[in-house]
Structures are given as C-alpha cells and as structure tokens.
Amino acid sequence: MEIYVLVKQVPDPEALIKVKSDSELEIENKYFTNFFDEFAIEAGLKLKEKFGGKVTVLTVDNKKVDALRRGIAMGADDAIQITDPALEGSDQFAIAKALAAYLKDKPFDLILAGRQAMDDDAGIVGPAVAELLGIPHVNTILGLEVDDPKKGVKVIREVEGGKEILSCSLPALFTCQKGLNNPRIPQVMNVMKAMKAQIKKMDLAALGLSAADAGGQAAKIKVQKYLPPPKRLPVKMIKEDFPENVKTLVKLLREEAKVI
C-alpha cells in the first residue's frame, strides 16, 4: 500500500507562549510532533507491515522538520518537506492546497493525518485535503480494519453514546484519534537513521502553485486578535459562620462568578 501521513511540528504543551501583538504570538523554542499525528504514523506503519508498500511522511513547514524525522525514526520510508517563503502566514486552506498539489499525481491508497493539530486545534487540513483531491474522508477514527485493500476498509469512530462503523473505498483520507493504536517508541537504529536522513524539499513552483495561492493574501481565515487566557483571580475567603457563609457563597457564584 502507498500511504502518506500528514504531520506537523507544534509547540510543546510546556512551551511558554506570549501574545506579542494582536496578530503575533511569541512561542518558546520547544516543539514536538503533534500528538495525534503519531497515531496516524503508527496506523500507516501497521498497514505497511501487513501489506507491504511504503509510508511517506509529509509536512508544510519552513523551519521545523522534526515531525518528519520522528516519522522516519518510527519506520517511515520517506519524508517530504513543502517549504517556501511565500507560505508564511498561510491559513489551513492554503496548507491543504499545497499538500493536495503534491499528492494529486501520487499513486496513493491512503492518506492519514492526526485528528487536529494541538496548536490551532482547527482540524481543517485533513478533510480539506480530501475535498481538494475528491476522495472520501472519515475523521477522528478509533479503528481501522483492512483485510484486502482492493475491497475497501472498515473504519470505526466514536459517536455520542457508542461507536459508528463505516465501510469506505480506497483511496481515502482518515484523521486519527487517540485510542486508534499505541504508537511505537522508536528504536535507536531508526533514530540514528532519522538523524542522518535527507529530507526532500519541494517549493510552491515545483507543486505548480504560485505565491498568490499561499500566505496572508490567500488566507480565507484572518486572525483578528490574539488574547491571552484570563489570569486566575485571587482566592476569596468567606469568613462568616454557617449558615451565612453558604448564603454568601451562593450569592457570589450567582452574581460575581456567574456560574449558577
């Protein structure tokens, strides 16, 4: 099976993030591979082990390629970085357009992605790529069963109160949810291989796209303003005796905190 996995390097949850200006964030230089992308890589590798073929990891990023290296460390065969100065400031649709432009001529059976990136939490790129390629997609899958790729696949996703089981023909795109599998810890042999791996680079021109297709000017989504989360208010101690303190608490919850 020819499998492509879309990956992204995102800020580590421990990284300090500050709002620098209305439209700019200052992010500490601590990044890791998007949590959900590891389930996608693992699912791809499992299918390769069963049916043979090739797993290629693919990212759009001008600087960080560690998500690609992690893919190789886990066992992917190839890594492609789509990089171009014109991609700066792109929204999810422009990213999807670049990915689809790369994938459209490729003989893929399956495209996998994480269910969403942990930085913007948008969950748009995966489905948008499928739409641009005109192939079916299922999001947040928890199960993927393949007996014969020619006959399609069975995917399982969680729905309110139960599970939904769908059959789907290939090629298709699925976005992966935690619980789909247990991503492997890379063996050091593969880590070393990943450290030395040559990452193939593609720019927009090589994909048949122009600068106008990407970056801020092509964005369908524009960030109006970044706001930091509100600071936690100081603890207020109610120093009255029972039952007055309960009355005061209820009053405060209703009138100040506005939670009841």
Next chain:
Amino acid sequence: MALDFTFTEEQEFFRQMVRDAVNRLIMPRVKELDEKEEFPWDLWKEFAALGYLGLRHEEKYGGMATDTISQMIFYEELARGSCGFAMAAIMQILMGTYFIALFGSENIKQRILVPAIKGEKIGTICFTEDQSGSDLGGTRTLATKVDGGWRINGRKQWITNGPIADFTTVMATVDPKLGLKGLNFYLVEKKTADRDGFTPGQRLHKLGSRCSVTGELVFDNVFIPDENFLGEQIGKGVQYAGDILNEVRIMTAMNALAIAKGAMEDARGYAKNRIAFGNPISKYQLIREKFAKYWAWYEVSWNYTYKCAWMIQNKITCTNECMLAKYHATEMCMYAVEEAMRIYGGNAFCTEYPPQRYWRDAKFLLYGGGTHEVLCDYLGRIFCKD
C-alpha cells in the same frame, strides 16, 4: 567559529527521542521502581529492545557508535527518570563493556559484547574492595600468571549489577607492593557447572538508586584464559582507568544535573501551588533565592560538563576538568536536593512526595568516580603545584 555552544539539529532530535522514550517507559514507574528495590527485568527487556545499550559500540557488533556529546545527552535524559535504572543501564553501556570493546578478542566480542548490547547478558566492572575504592593503588585482588592464563583471587564490593551479572571486568594487581603500577583489567565470567568464574556474594540494601542491584563479587582462585587479559601490556591498567574515569566522571555529573533539575522543577511546581500566609510560597523571597542559586549553579555546571564532553570527543586532555565537573555538578546537586526538601516543608519527610527520593538518589553520586575528599585533595595539590 571556534567557540560554539550549539547542539546540532541531529543532537537536539536525539535528545527529543530519548526524552520521549524515558517519558513513556520509565517516568510512570519511578516511584514503584524506588519502592520495590528490585531489578526491573521487564523494563530492562523493553529498554534493551530499543537498542540504546549499544550507544558507544561499533555498528558491526550491533552498536550505534555515537559521539561523546550524544552519549552525554542520553545519560542526562535517562537519569531524569529513575537514577537506579540509569545506573544499571549506564553500567552496561559504559563501564561494564568498555574494556571488552577496547581490548577484547573477536571471539570475546562475539560471545560477550554482542549479547550485552542486546541486553541478554549483564555486565559490570569491579574496582572497589573493602579497603580500597578511590584509592586504586590499595587494590588487593590478586592476578597470578599461570600456564595458559591467570588465577584471580579476591573480593570486590559495591558492584552495580553485581548480583545479576553474567560477566565482569575486574581490576586486579599482579603484586600489591607495586601499587598503581601493578594494576590490570581481566574479563571474568560468572561461575557455571562447566566454567570457572566469580560467584555473587552479599547483596547490599541502599539508601537510594534502589532499583539497581548492588553487591559483592567473590573471586576464589578463578582460572581465566590468557585471552581474558584486557590490555596491551601488563601494568598499564592505571592509565586505562584514567581514560574511563574521565567519562565516568562526566557521566556522574550528568546524573547529578538531571537529579538536581528534576528535584527543583518538582519543587517549583509545589511552591507555585502551596499557599502560606495567603500567597503561593514561590512569591516569597527566601524561597525564590533557593531557585535562583540553584539555577545559577546548575547552568554553570551544565555548560562546563558539556565542555568536558566536547574535550573528550576532540581528544583533548581533560582529567582535571572532568574531576572539576564531577565535583561541581554533584555539590550543586546536593544543594538542589537539600533545598527541595526545605521547599516542600514537612511534606518532604513523607515518601508520598518526591523530594526525599531525589535526596536519597543524589547521595549515591558522591562516591563513584572518586569521593569528593579524594578529588579535592588531588585538585588542590595540582592547583598548588605541590
């Protein structure tokens, strides 16, 4: 650019991968590993399967032949988890297989090194005796030349992995009167029904680093073939020991850095949440000073230890530097774990909270690679040019 403090992109990636493996395999079990005080065979097998035991060794024996800086990155990240497990693994990676890789015959490498890299055979090294440790010249374990080989007699103590070891590199003297000049290294395997070898003696119960098993090895007139002599010529053991001790010392410094950081980062989390007199205690100057002092000493130590790794990698003589790094990092660690105990207040005194574990583990680092009294005496002598 002669002065460059950056890690390569590859080294940063390597750190990320090791950290990830430690986070997933070891971190969830740190408390259990400490409390059980048993060698975690299941974790050992999982860890060995990832291939890290071959970190230093040649690729043709199943190793990765990484550079010294990557090895130090690995030690630093591994020790962030369980100090005990790190000690057991590093014994295998560094000390336990060092002389076998350096001087072993092809036969020995195939028979011992290859399974050791796979984690199938456990190795260790023996320096310490009841009357000698940092004082290597006081070694009394005797190696006597006999027809076709050697006979080893003596008892070695404080042997990490000793109770479970399949093979060891033992430091022994051809004549105790020769002091440092009589020392050599020999490969000795565990005694079996059809092979002479060492027998494990008493196991020790330790204050910290508790999931690495430590004990005595007994060499009772053990015959070993000539092939098991590890070295180029007789009497050069102390010179070889000098080379390995450089690496052992900065490895110990890395462990100290990791423990100090773990203790202080946990303490920071505690201090930001523990309320006293209406504020988190991290808002009080006396608590902040502890963090500031630790931070200043930690950064200095961390940079200097990596400088030593860089010197080893570039084959620059650095015996004194490695001693200084070990001494500084371990003393810094003593400060950090002690202050973490104070930041936690009374809670530090119960085993439910982590600072006591960092405190106990840290003490283990005072002795390996030379006690601080021995190191300081030597360094002071060098400084005074006496």
